[in-house]
Amino acid sequence: MTTDLEHELKQLIIDTLELEDVTPEDVDPDEPLFVEGLGLDSIDALELGLALQKRYGIQLEADSDETRRHFANLRTLAALVEARRTQ
Amino acid sequence: MTSPSLHLQDWRAWLPDGDAERDARIVTDARPAGRSLPAMLRRRVNLAGRAVADLLAELDPGADSILLHASRHGDGERTLELLYALAESAPLSPARFGLSVHNAVLGVYSIASGNRRSLQAIAAGGDELAALFSEAxxxxxxxxPRVIAVFSDVPVPPRFAAHAPASRGAAALAMRLTLDSGRAIHESPWQGGGEPPQPVDVIAWLRTGGELGSPLRGRAWRLAP
Structure with a gap:
């Protein structure tokens, strides 16, 4: 079951990171986003951080354990946006 | 002492606007497949970058050749986007920044292929072919034992076109060069004028031979039959 916010974040990830062959259905909310699962890399992490700042006003530390936890999968990312969004 | 002579062992090219009538060495797809790159890397490079990676995969199947990549303008589109973002004090895209650098295409290819030999990116203001031959x-x-020399360019973005020489079309080529195997490349002085050779001109020379001059360097090259 995917929430509206999770769906919005899937689309944000696909558009921002130019995942040309990926559809929202391909992104499993419980699978890892980085390295395994979707297979994103460190440049994607920076790019995604910038997108979260632009879209939701969320500021993240670039290299903290906390950020790693927020970026674990789509559900943790959605929880972060719910908790910290300012716009 | 004479300088070491160059020989052309093999070549490949991407020529989307050309009439490359059934030359198996030339890819004419407007959108190169980029099959040599996994999708997660392919999304990062522009059309010329996809083409270059595919040309390299054919000429460097063992991923163990030294690679040179010359481009007069590089990825002008991304670079200008970054400058416009800076002018508006907007945050810069890390991915665009990382891939606007001149060695981005060889970097992406080397990640995909596992090639760990020297990689060199060159911009020479119109003297790219001469620079490639010198470095090789x-x-x-x-x-x-061999060097693969790549030359690619795409037209600069329209907003910048008035400040750059007219492009004769997007194109890329890769040459496998050695000291003693293949067709000799004879170099001689060149007094003729003309425009600096662009990738399309080098591809025409590779196909039909003749003399190709570089007015900036005052040198010309002829391919032995």
Missing amino acids: RGYLAEGA
């Missing part, structure tokens, strides 16, 4: 000679003289 240096590596070969030091003992490299």
